[in-house]
Amino acid sequence: MNANTAPTAAAEPGDTARRPPARAATPADAEGITRMRSEHVLSKPLSEEWIRRCTDELAPRLTPTGDARAFVIDAPDGTMAACALGLVHPVLPAPAYPRGLAARMHVVATHPNFRRRGYARAVVSALLDHLADTEQVTLLELHASVEAAPLYRELGFTGSPALMRMMRLAEPTAASTAESSPTWLPPEQYAETVLxxxxxxxxxxxxxxxxxxxxxxxxxxxxxxxxxxxxxxxxxxxxxxxxxxxxxxxxxxxxxxxxxxxxxxxxxxxxxxxxxxxxxxxxxxxxxxxxxxxxxxxxxxxxxxxxxxxxxxxxxxxxxxxxxxxxxxxxxxxxxxxxxxxxxxxx
Missing domain, CATH: 3.90.79.10 (Nucleoside Triphosphate Pyrophosphohydrolase)
Incomplete structure (x- = not known):
């Protein structure tokens, strides 16, 4: 998350009763979540090609057998007003998390038209409750901006809002290229490569x-x-x-x-x-x-x-x-x- 997309710490007075309920996301919500991430979380929006690739990747992971769990709030026009996406992954078990499962809060985003209404709190709370009650996930991780940290502290998160991160991109080899996902080219470029x-x-x-x-x-x-x-x-x-x-x-x-x-x-x-x-x-x-x-x-x-x-x-x-x-x-x-x-x- 970045500063421009931080969830607010509290809803405006009187707004909570009118707040639409958060619902569990389905594979059909994969594109909406991907576009929310692209437009309101990432520092640089994704291309349409990457929107498609991420949607295709996320959709099957939002099924009961997948590793993605998400909650969303729908806008009145049918678009997505807010979403929270978590990815469940295995870790070595410990007394505090005996099932050996953890979840990383991967995307929390609210459309600018619906901010300061408590939507972020609603989707994050629904996701945390689901992970704890249904998935029995007790170890939760996230990378929060400074602006978003107060809300997460209210919800029970502790520690520094920043994580240390490194992306180490190796040069592709012939073997890894053959095993990796294909690179999708625009039709006019692909046409130059075929017989x-x-x-x-x-x-x-x-x-x-x-x-x-x-x-x-x-x-x-x-x-x-x-x-x-x-x-x-x-x-x-x-x-x-x-x-x-x-x-x-x-x-x-x-x-x-x-x-x-x-x-x-x-x-x-x-x-x-x-x-x-x-x-x-x-x-x-x-x-x-x-x-x-x-x-x-x-x-x-x-x-x-x-x-x-x-x-x-x-x-x-x-x-x-x-x-x-x-x-x-x-x-x-x-x-x-x-x-x-x-x-x-x-x-």
Whole structure:
């Protein structure tokens, strides 16, 4: 506690009868107690992230099996007017405390709008009575400000109002970091730490004899023959990308419902700095007339070719042919494929 949040030693005359009764806190009060501590006890208020972390820590400790006990007074608007929180902990037993339990008064706070009404006395007295009568805790400790000391002396505390304290923060090691609680980052910072990947979507076309159709690239000598498809645009879903790319690269517009043939994943490498993940959808079987009517985007592809699967092997890198084979098998068997080794330039 600090001087600005000290409980008053006595209520104003005539106010005691009107004072709302203190009630035992429940886990639902954890956030209110945390905010009272942040705003009226600590020298520097907590951030919203620390409010959340402390609330998550305190809530389960306010259950009957936890080590936290608290009493609060509710304001008329439903907020918290005052609170007192104690933490029960084991100590070596002695004749004065045979159960080997002690309690530290961790938070006593009153909202400025409700000070000098005896609220602090009410919540502290209710907490002390509960600890003694229900928990049988007879050793009680607190760290009081000079201003608050008279009230605590009236309630039975003795000794100096000040405690000696040291916070010894060790430098984290790799082992302790792994075992400690995670450090929660804002979403935009966390996003910088996660895997980066580009996403694409393709269409697998064949002729009526189930021979794969591919387009010849004018810009990628390392991937000369390609499925119809490309990189997803911002805001697109995979099937939308496949339909758009099919229209842009061939002039054909496919209709759903989408049928997924394969999911493809590639690690980054010499050719591309990010991982790649893509989906290959069934574009259907094209008639000879449809194939002849394909209109290429000559800035990307300069030839359409249809060949039996085996004849594609000599025209493609090994991993591209393996991917094509997996897609062909998925179409033939009706079982979607996972092709996880379409890596970039790591042959």
């Amino acid at each position: 980066k990947a580009t996403a694409f979507a393709c269409l697998y076309f064949t002729d009526e004899e189930d021979r794969p159709l591919q387009l010849h690239s004018v810009y990628s000598p390392s991937h000369p023959w390609q499925l119809v498809g490309g990189t997803m645009d911002k805001g697109e879903r995979p099937w939308e990308t496949a339909v758009r790319e099919g229209r842009e690269e061939t002039g054909l517009t496919v209709s759903g419902p989408p049928r997924l043939l394969a999911t493809v994943y590639g690690l980054p490498g010499a050719e591309w700095p990010y991982s790649t993940i893509g989906m290959v959808f069934d574009g259907g079987r094209l008639t000879a007339a449809q194939i002849r009517g394909i209109t290429l985007n000559l800035q990307e592809h300069d030839e359409v070719r249809v060949l039996p699967l085996a004849e594609w092997r000599a025209l493609m890198p090994a991993r591209d042919f393996a991917r094509l084979s997996a897609v062909e098998e998925a179409r033939r068997t009706g079982e979607a494929a996972y092709f996880g080794t379409w890596d970039w330039g790591n042959d």
